[in-house]
Amino acid sequence: MSIIQQAGLDFQNVVLLMLSILGCMMVDQFRGKGLYRYFRSRSWILQWLIIYLIVFAVIIFGIYGPSYDQTGFLYSNF
Amino acid sequence: MTIKQCIHTILFLVLFVVLLRFATYVLRDKSGAEYIYNFRDEPKNSIDVILLGSSHMYRTIQPMELWNDYGIASYNLGSSEQSLPLSYYLLKEAIRKQKPSYVVLDVYMLIMPLKDYTHERVHQVVDNMEWSVNKIDAITDIISSDEWIYYFLNIGQYHSRWTEVTKKDFQRIKSVTKGSDFTQGHTKLKEPVWRKDEKVEIPKMPLSYLYKIVRLCKENNIELIFTLMPYAVDTHKEHTGIFNSFEEIVVENEWDYFNLISLSKEIGLDWSKDFAETQHVNPNGSRKVTKYLGKLLRNCYQITDHRGEKEYQSWNLNFDAYFDYRRKILV
Numbered sequence: 001m002s003i004i005q006q007a008g009l010d011f012q013n014v015v016l017l018m019l020s021i022l023g024c025m026m027v028d029q030f031r032g033k034g035l036y037r038y039f040r041s042r043s044w045i046l047q048w049l050i051i052y053l054i055v056f057a058v059i060i061f062g063i064y065g066p067s068y069d070q071t072g073f074l075y076s077n078f
Numbered sequence: 079m080t081i082k083q084c085i086h087t088i089l090f091l092v093l094f095v096v097l098l099r100f101a102t103y104v105l106r107d108k109s110g111a112e113y114i115y116n117f118r119d120e121p122k123n124s125i126d127v128i129l130l131g132s133s134h135m136y137r138t139i140q141p142m143e144l145w146n147d148y149g150i151a152s153y154n155l156g157s158s159e160q161s162l163p164l165s166y167y168l169l170k171e172a173i174r175k176q177k178p179s180y181v182v183l184d185v186y187m188l189i190m191p192l193k194d195y196t197h198e199r200v201h202q203v204v205d206n207m208e209w210s211v212n213k214i215d216a217i218t219d220i221i222s223s224d225e226w227i228y229y230f231l232n233i234g235q236y237h238s239r240w241t242e243v244t245k246k247d248f249q250r251i252k253s254v255t256k257g258s259d260f261t262q263g264h265t266k267l268k269e270p271v272w273r274k275d276e277k278v279e280i281p282k283m284p285l286s287y288l289y290k291i292v293r294l295c296k297e298n299n300i301e302l303i304f305t306l307m308p309y310a311v312d313t314h315k316e317h318t319g320i321f322n323s324f325e326e327i328v329v330e331n332e333w334d335y336f337n338l339i340s341l342s343k344e345i346g347l348d349w350s351k352d353f354a355e356t357q358h359v360n361p362n363g364s365r366k367v368t369k370y371l372g373k374l375l376r377n378c379y380q381i382t383d384h385r386g387e388k389e390y391q392s393w394n395l396n397f398d399a400y401f402d403y404r405r406k407i408l409v
Contacts, residue, residue: 061237067236067239
C-alpha cells in the first residue's frame with residue numbers, strides 16, 4: 001500500500017482503479033456477444049441511468065483540469 | 079426524429095443539466111463561499127449600504143453590528159484579495175436586485191496590478207454569483223480565454239475533490255454575518271509612520287476599474303465612499319506612496335475618502351492590542367472600526383434607521399444568531 005501511496009494514489013483512488021479495471025474486463029468479456037443489443041432491450045430509464053453513470057464517471061473521475069496541473073489548489077485563510 | 083424521440087432527447091438533456099449542477103455544487107470548494115453566496119437571499123431592495131474590498135474590508139466591518147448599533151442595513155461583499163475588477167462586477171451583480179444608496183469601497187487593492195490574481199480568488203467571487211450576463215462579462219473580462227471553460231463549467235476545476243467530499247458539501251451554504259468574518263489572534267504593532275511626501279504611481283489597471291465603479295455609482299445615484307482600513311501600511315515600502323497619489327486624485331475629484339489609518343487615534347485603535355497580524359484587526363479592533371464607520375455613516379450621511387420596521391424583523395433574529403456565532407468563536 002505504501003508504494004501505491006508514494007505514487008500519489010490515496011485509498012479512494014485505488015478502489016476506483018480496481019473497479020475501473022473490473023468494469024473494463026467485464027465489457028471486454030461481453031463485447032461482440034450482444035452487449036449493445038442487451039443494453040438497448042432494457043427499459044429507457046435503465047439506459048439513461050447507465051449513460052449518466054458513464055458520463056459523470058468521466059467528468060468527475062477523469063484526470064484533467066487545473067487541479068491536476070498545479071501542485072495543490074488550496075485556499076489560505078485570507 | 080419522431081415527436082416522442084424529440085421529447086426524450088430534451089428530457090435527457092434537461093436532466094443532465096440538473097445532475098451536472100448538483101454534482102458541481104457538491105464538488106465545489108466552499109471555503110470562503112459563505113461571504114458572497116448568501117447575498118442572493120436578501121429580499122429585493124432591502125440593502126442600503128454595500129461594502130466592497132479585500133479581506134481588509136470583510137474582516138473589519140461587521141454589518142450585523144452596524145445593524146444593532148445604528149439600524150443600518152448593509153452587506154459586506156468583500157472577499158479575499160478582491161481585485162478592483164472583481165469589486166466592479168460584484169457591484170453590478172448587487173444592483174441587479176438591490177438599490178443601495180451607498181457603496182463603501184476599500185481602496186487597498188489599488189496596489190494590485192494583475193486582473194486574475196489569483197484563480198482561487200476569482201473563483202471565490204465568480205462561483206458565488208448567479209448566472210447572468212454580468213457573470214459572463216466578468217469571466218470573459220478577467221480570465222484569459224483558455225481558462226474560461228473552468229469558470230463556465232467549474233466542475234472541471236473541482237472534480238478531483240470527490241475524495242474529500244463530506245456531509246457539509248451537500249448542505250446549503252449558510253452564514254449569519256452578512257458577509258463578514260473575524261481574524262483572531264494578537265500581534266503587537268506600532269502605529270505606522272506615514273510619509274506624506276512620497277508618491278508612487280498607482281497601477282493603471284486597478285485605477286481604471288475604480289473609475290468604472292465611480293461611473294457606475296453615478297449612473298445609479300449611489301453615493302460612493304472610499305476607505306482605507308487599518309493595517310500596518312509601512313510593512314510595504316510603496317504602499318503609502320500609492321495612497322498618497324490616490325489622495326491627490328480624491329482631492330481633484332472631490333470624492334469622499336476616509337483614511338482610517340490616519341484616523342486611528344479618533345477611532346481609538348490601540349496598535350499594540352487591536353491587531354491579529356500586520357494585515358487585519360482582531361475582533362476588538364473590528365468592533366472599534368465598525369463602530370466608527372457606523373457613526374460616520376450616521377452623522378455625515380442620511381442613512382435610514384430601519385430598526386423597528388416590520389420588513390426588517392428578520393435582522394433582529396439574525397443579530398441573535400450572529401451574537402451567538404461571535405461568542406462561540408471568541409472563546
